[in-house]
Amino acid sequence: MTETLGGTGEFGLIEAVTKGLPRGEDVLVGPGDDAAVVAVPDGRMVITTDLLIEGRHFRQDWSSAYDVGRKAAAQNLADIVAMGARPTSLVTGFGAPADLPTSWAVELNQGIADEAELLGVSIVGGDVVQSDKVVVSVTAFGSLDGRAPVLRSGARPGDEVAFVGRLGWAEAGVAVLNRGFRSPRTVVDAHRRPQPPYAEGPRAAISGASSMCDVSDGLIADLRHIADASAVVIDIRSQALAIPEPLQAVAAATGVEALTFVLGGGDDHALVATFEPADVPDGWTVIGSVAEGNENLPPGTVTVDGAAYTGAPGHAHFG
Template identity: 55%
Template structure:
């Protein structure tokens, strides 16, 4: 489609976006009315929201609109799964400049739709607004299916710590892109389009996970949330962490210990959880550590020592996090 968002107009853009989505059984009433209606059989709704800002969370010279759509949906749907819930629907808030080609928001919607389909969710509606900076806001909803939510506060001393999904791949991909390269492609694509293990959240809950979270800010940072909420110490064993050979090659090329990416790189949206010590872990989960009594303040250690290297993302901290690229100077 040719033309700009301004030439198409607000309602024309809405028509183009809504024409690109399909419904699911959970979305009882989708776009076209004052509000959507989403089924909530459990009588409780799990909800999460995130915002992606151009230049802060994505760059158009690095990622296509479709990539951004997949990523925007994935990071919210992963939060739903990490509570032990099944994703049901998302709502989109979109801010775009009038001069933006219409193809950008329509391809964005294609990405959102496809990621929702991968998670079993539907697009229930949203809003579009004119603004100077592209901003994508997603609200995701989920169903607990009669289970209690798995929070960050349930880890107990003696529990084992396990993870499912990739760690450090997005950060390694960011390092590649930052130096003007586009390969190894697997790591670049991991940065552009994370692949959360959606089914692992509800599966982990069924296997008795005591605490759970997705890896959005980095393994140490996100396990730190569990440690503080549960008032425990969590120890990670570095020997149990997977560092692929290609990641080591990237690290050697850019002068970074790849273990740094695995421990502190964000935006992979893997899921990490704690389980009772006798648990036989579900398929593809890997044990990486244990929950201990806190010796002082609740914290995360690596091989029983503090990890004192920089890492993890704080939106109000220093810019340039591997998971949250700043525009090139």
């Protein structure tokens, strides 16, 4: 008989998911107390949090519990590195119906732990509650290691726009899954488990990035965040955006222009940043430029090849 959360109970589940978790050097007090204690060498800590709601951000018939865990951790760790910081620790929140198998919750936590372990990050605490559907919350903490944070507000006219990572793969995966298919497997897996370029965030900061953001809502949407915060205009050169073969295949099968996946697709958690031309790190692809606003193109505008983009710019909560 399958053991459920109702039978396991709150503290039984906490014991099951925290037993044997590794503890990094930054963790002074881990799970088991009223709160964790994490060292902050330079007196500053970067903090971010995200939610995953069943039926909106994931479906159990599309993703395993382990996949959901990897994704929940990845989207938070990407936010930390997008500030130029080094992730140090996570706390998690979990809500679920009482009849959910306990094994599902344990598998979820293993996914979070394995994604965190890629960066030597520790899970230091959390909470579990009963809810009508599965809800996963992750809060991530990071250290700037003495550097200033890289904000969205630092882009300057004359900067180049560059990205690193994958763009449009997760969106193509959703398009495939919505049609009832499971291939190309590469894009379906991209939806299930993003692969943020974690090392590139701190590397970009050290290289002199003037602004940076992770691409969670879509390239156009997230560049608009930078353009708004920096009061500049950003232009993207579409020819600089290579379209990988799996995206071309999905576009051909669905009748969607492949470029729309790249420009409007989120959840891959690539990093996009602005740099002085000489500061763009190796491995980053320059895709555009930053300019001052004017009467025709007010600050906060993002254009493609010099013209307004008429397609969907990306995800909008409550939109």
